[in-house]
Amino acid sequence: MIKIEKILEKECFDIDDTLTDKDSVLRKIAEMAAHCSKLVHIESEKLYESLLQREKLGTTGLGNGIAIPHCVLPDIDEFVLGMLMVPHGIDFDALDGKPVKIFAFIVAPQKRRNDHIRLLSVVAKILGxxxxxxxxLSAKDKDxxxxxxxxxxxxxxPIEQQRQFYLFNIIVQNDSDFLDILGLLTELPDTSLTIIEAANASNYLKALPLFMSFWGEGKKRFSKIILATIPKKYxxxxLRRIKDIARKNKSQSEIMVVVLDTVYTFGELEY
Structure with missing residues (x-):
């Protein structure tokens, strides 16, 4: 569970217009993170190398002037979340090719992958x-x-964990809707989910002589089931956001949602 009072520290926020390139940004972020109370035992060079290795996997520059550099460390227990703003913008290999001005960074415990993914989703939603x-960008100082x-x-x-859940069964027959719904579910706190590979009924009905004229021999249609335990609070x-996705993509006939109340839940699933 992510505790707000533990994750945000003013020492991890700054505005610096003297930085010139991607490497200088990563080094600055590493220095800022090393001054946070939860990382005083970690050398800034180790943080820099961890951030650099993550960037080598693919850019964290999401476009629209934002980036979320992040890394994991095995020897920490709590998250560090901070922000560096570079008003003139830096070439950070962003997906849209534009300069990045806002850098939200995360240093995460290796053993808390679910919370890491959820935190990335929440920060991306805020900055989106x-x-x-x-x-x-209008802020005059780091405070x-x-x-x-x-x-x-x-x-x-959230500050307090929500203990009561609904079980969402979301059947999706459109790959675009599937990815959109999966994305929104990762934003919801205390949500566990898994994906079941499914098959459209037409894949079997077309084998019956009575119905074979309705479908050709084309490829199998997309079909997946998302099972998610979602706190009742959310x-x-x-539901509203899933409906919005269906309306936006005009695919109401390719999504079905069944919500069940739960009597008891135990454990949590890793993403």
Whole structure:
């Protein structure tokens, strides 16, 4: 469970317009993180190398002037979340090729993958909103930068764990909808999920003489089932957003959602 009061520290927020390239940004982030109370035992060079290795796997520059550099360490227990703003922008190999001005960074415990994925999703959602980006860029100093971001973050990241769950059975017959729904589920706190490979009924019905004229011999249609335990507190939001995805993609006939109440749940699934 992510604790807001433990994850955000003002020491991990800064504005620096003197940086010139991707490497200098990563080194600056490593130095900032090393000064956080939870990482005082970690050398900044180790943090830099971990961030660099993650970038070699693929850029964390998401586009729209934002990037979320992150790494995992085996010898820490708590998350560090911070932000570096470079007002003039840096070439960070972003997906859209544009300079990056806002860098939210995460140093995560290796043993807490689920929380790491959830935290990445929440931060990406916050920074994916243009009014939020504009407000962050208007910050005059690091204290104001901290206040703006923390106010948004606390609204999306819960302080207390929700113990009551609904079991969502989401049957999807469209790969685009599937990825959109999977993305939104990773944002919901305390949600566990797994994917079941399924088969469209037409794959079998076309083998019956009575129905074979309805389908040709083309490839099998997409079909997957998402099973997710979602805290009851967030169930209405989940349903609303799934419906929004179906309406946006005009695919109401390719999504079915069945919600069941749970009597008892135990454990948590790794992503």
């Amino acid at each position: 909103t243009e009014p939020v980006r504009k407000k962050l 104001e930068l901290f206040e703006i971001f923390s106010s948004k973050f606390t609204k999306l990241c 169930s209405n939001e989940a």
